[in-house]
Amino acid sequence: SMQCFPGLVLALSSLLGALALLQLSLYLRVPSRYGKHEERLCRPRGRLPARCAWFLQELPSFLVPALLLALRSPPRLEPLGCRLLCCLFCWHYFYRTFIYPFFTRGRPFPLQLLFFGMLFCIYNGFLQGYYLIYCAEYPNDWCTDIRFTSGLVLFLLGMGINIHSDLLLRQLRKPGEVTYKIPQGGLFTYVSGANYFGEIVEWFGFAIATWSLPAFAFAFFTLCCIGPRAYHHHRYYLKTFTDYPKSRKALIPFVF
Numbered sequence: 001s002m003q004c005f006p007g008l009v010l011a012l013s014s015l016l017g018a019l020a021l022l023q024l025s026l027y028l029r030v031p032s033r034y035g036k037h038e039e040r041l042c043r044p045r046g047r048l049p050a051r052c053a054w055f056l057q058e059l060p061s062f063l064v065p066a067l068l069l070a071l072r073s074p075p076r077l078e079p080l081g082c083r084l085l086c087c088l089f090c091w092h093y094f095y096r097t098f099i100y101p102f103f104t105r106g107r108p109f110p111l112q113l114l115f116f117g118m119l120f121c122i123y124n125g126f127l128q129g130y131y132l133i134y135c136a137e138y139p140n141d142w143c144t145d146i147r148f149t150s151g152l153v154l155f156l157l158g159m160g161i162n163i164h165s166d167l168l169l170r171q172l173r174k175p176g177e178v179t180y181k182i183p184q185g186g187l188f189t190y191v192s193g194a195n196y197f198g199e200i201v202e203w204f205g206f207a208i209a210t211w212s213l214p215a216f217a218f219a220f221f222t223l224c225c226i227g228p229r230a231y232h233h234h235r236y237y238l239k240t241f242t243d244y245p246k247s248r249k250a251l252i253p254f255v256f
Ligand code: NDX
Pocket: 019, 020, 022, 023, 026, 032, 034, 035, 036, 050, 057, 058, 104, 105, 106, 107, 113, 114, 116, 117, 118, 120, 121, 162, 166, 169, 170, 172, 173, 178, 179, 180, 181, 182, 183, 195, 196, 199, 221, 222, 225, 226, 229
């Protein structure tokens, strides 16, 4: 049966870090081409309804670690920290796979990006799940360690911000509408990328709570992936709406 190969964890985490840097260099200048940054809107072929696309894309991030957790024999019961942390990861992706897509009012999503997105979710789902279930060693009182508790608080706070902000975005449209408006309320009062800010806080919280290389690599990847996107959203709003709130920042309240 499977066992822990520390070299594999190190290799996969390093590659994730390298992918993060690649993303940063690719997407600082030009945004990734989906949503408001897709140029040719009138080409329906090669795109899937947002609902199916987000479901298919995010499913592996839920399924892979959930299966790893369920299928491990003998089941890993000790310490509690490992299972709790793995469940946190699955909980986020349960939301992202089974709840978020069914309410989204987003535009159809490009198939090509869907394909890469899915590959990414398989890769990262495996890395996080494999590490937590087969490799991670925590003392039995990890649940009371300051890293676990503060990381958990950040994770929950970030998740709350992320879900609330995505809800505010959704409410900007009636069903069937695909136009863009100025987001209002919640953290959108301070930043254009409130949902992204929440997601980034969430994964840095997860990294602190697990205190692990794979989770820090993923948090860094998230930052490099959606950080630039927040900046491009911000520029798009400033260009599109002359009455866009001047004090609003791109990603980090009051800072940037
Ligand atoms: N999916 C993570 N890279 C990504 C898909 C794309 O979960 O090849 C990363 C994720 C993938 C990416 C994923 C990984 C890297 C890929 C990339 C494609 C290329 C890239 C594979 C997997 C790649 C290399 C080179 C390394 C191989 O019509 P619409 O869709 O614009 O509508 C939007 C609506 N909305 C508005 N409505 C009215 N008025 C407005 N002003 C509006 N503004 C927006 O709201 C949407 O329906 C909705 C949200 O839109 P938006 O643009 O704010 O968020 P979006 O980017 O769609 O993300 C949705 C949520 C959000 O909560 C975000 O935090 C989370 O997913 N997310 C997204 C991306 C990655 C990620 C989390 C993570 O890294 N943790």
